[in-house]
Amino acid sequence: MIRVVLPFHLRMLANIDGTGVDLELSGPVTQRAVLDALEARYPMLRGTIRDQSTQERRPFLRFFACEQDLSHDPPDTPLPDAVASGGSPFLVVGAIAGG
Amino acid sequence: MSGVRVLVGTRKGAFILTSDEARQEWDVCGPHFAGWEIYHLKGSPLNPDRIYASQSSSWFGQTIQRSDDGGKSWEAVGNQFAYDGVPGTHQWYDGTQHPWDFTRVWHLEPSLHDPDTVYAGVEDAALFKSTDGGQSWSELSGLRQHETGHLWQPGAGGMCLHTILQDPGNPDRLYIAISAAGAFRTDDGGVSWTPINRGLRSNYIPDEDAEVGHCVHNLSLHPSRPDTLFMQKHWDVMRTDNAGEQWHEVSGDLPCDFGFPIQVHAHEPETVYVVPIKSDSEHFPPDGKLRVYRSRTGGNEWEALTNGLPQQDCYVNVLRDAMAVDTLDSCGVYFGTTGGQVYASADSGDNWQAIVRDLPAVVSIEVQTLP
Numbered sequence: 001m002i003r004v005v006l007p008f009h010l011r012m013l014a015n016i017d018g019t020g021v022d023l024e025l026s027g028p029v030t031q032r033a034v035l036d037a038l039e040a041r042y043p044m045l046r047g048t049i050r051d052q053s054t055q056e057r058r059p060f061l062r063f064f065a066c067e068q069d070l071s072h073d074p075p076d077t078p079l080p081d082a083v084a085s086g087g088s089p090f091l092v093v094g095a096i097a098g099g
Numbered sequence: 100m101s102g103v104r105v106l107v108g109t110r111k112g113a114f115i116l117t118s119d120e121a122r123q124e125w126d127v128c129g130p131h132f133a134g135w136e137i138y139h140l141k142g143s144p145l146n147p148d149r150i151y152a153s154q155s156s157s158w159f160g161q162t163i164q165r166s167d168d169g170g171k172s173w174e175a176v177g178n179q180f181a182y183d184g185v186p187g188t189h190q191w192y193d194g195t196q197h198p199w200d201f202t203r204v205w206h207l208e209p210s211l212h213d214p215d216t217v218y219a220g221v222e223d224a225a226l227f228k229s230t231d232g233g234q235s236w237s238e239l240s241g242l243r244q245h246e247t248g249h250l251w252q253p254g255a256g257g258m259c260l261h262t263i264l265q266d267p268g269n270p271d272r273l274y275i276a277i278s279a280a281g282a283f284r285t286d287d288g289g290v291s292w293t294p295i296n297r298g299l300r301s302n303y304i305p306d307e308d309a310e311v312g313h314c315v316h317n318l319s320l321h322p323s324r325p326d327t328l329f330m331q332k333h334w335d336v337m338r339t340d341n342a343g344e345q346w347h348e349v350s351g352d353l354p355c356d357f358g359f360p361i362q363v364h365a366h367e368p369e370t371v372y373v374v375p376i377k378s379d380s381e382h383f384p385p386d387g388k389l390r391v392y393r394s395r396t397g398g399n400e401w402e403a404l405t406n407g408l409p410q411q412d413c414y415v416n417v418l419r420d421a422m423a424v425d426t427l428d429s430c431g432v433y434f435g436t437t438g439g440q441v442y443a444s445a446d447s448g449d450n451w452q453a454i455v456r457d458l459p460a461v462v463s464i465e466v467q468t469l470p
Binding site for chain 1: 132133134156159160161162175178179181215432436
């Protein structure tokens, strides 16, 4: 079971209670597999994390896990074992902004 | 009992304001989609309970929401706005060519003729159409692929298609406006387009009467006279009586002819409203006085409408999509400000009251007249 933590606005958009969702993946645990599974369960999130045509991550979002910034890793790179085993969450994080 | 529903898009969510026919007591509902930019909401003229909303964010991109119960509940529908084919380039701020790049939906225009058809005007400028209630979108690419497309350029707010008008008697005729390209018309349902900018003069472009490049801020028409359009341009208030073949200026005695929205009275085709703004360098009303100007002569002769509006120390702006009229017997006029106020007049603009004063900056206003 993969734990995916989402920013507030995406949880509101998808009507998700709590900080995120648990996803069951059958194959290799990669960014692409996690996001594919997330979008399959919550179609309203398509296009909000990655571009629907290019599949590129939206520029004001980052992917963190196990105290690492995985944002620039190729999407088919296996995620850390701790994420794959459900021990650590995969974090989708919005850039901070204030005024 | 009839009433009105005012749909308010703001920088931080949507609000729905409702009242009965008297339009004196208001219920304020919201924020919907709190924290998101809501550039525009608009209801179907064929099914008032169907409302579309453009929800966007610099972080999370574009989402389209649809309600089928008058805004009580919402469903995210299709949000894939893919340009047809390989998009070309348009002029960038520095004069170089820049690839077309989708940013957001500025304006949603539900069809007058089919409840499942809705148009979307987007940035970078293009027109999309859905025939399944917003679930999927296809570009009417003849517009973007017009031979002048490479000459279009963004204004400070981006290169946006912000205005879509339909001819009530001719489903194949649409008018659109782009900042900063100008106005265009199609007579074949969006397959081919004609620039309709003859008569416009803009001294901020090298050729001031060029075919394209004009920063048109807003267009409006009365349904009984679909060949007569009124235009608020970056500077100048303009009018055409032949579907855009030729425009002439009707700024007349306005204190300033810069502004953003323009609207036509629901029952008087020659009554027009604008909100003069001091200049493109100072986006606030002249003299700190918020005044709507009304012409009952189709332009040129204008009167200031001030009763109930702040007449000192007011430095808000009124954006291009932030003015609308209802169709009750005594025509209501509404506008929203960047200061978060929504003002309403139930008597064609003679008297105003603030429905609500402290919303986030108002981006758009639409009004539904309910049976």
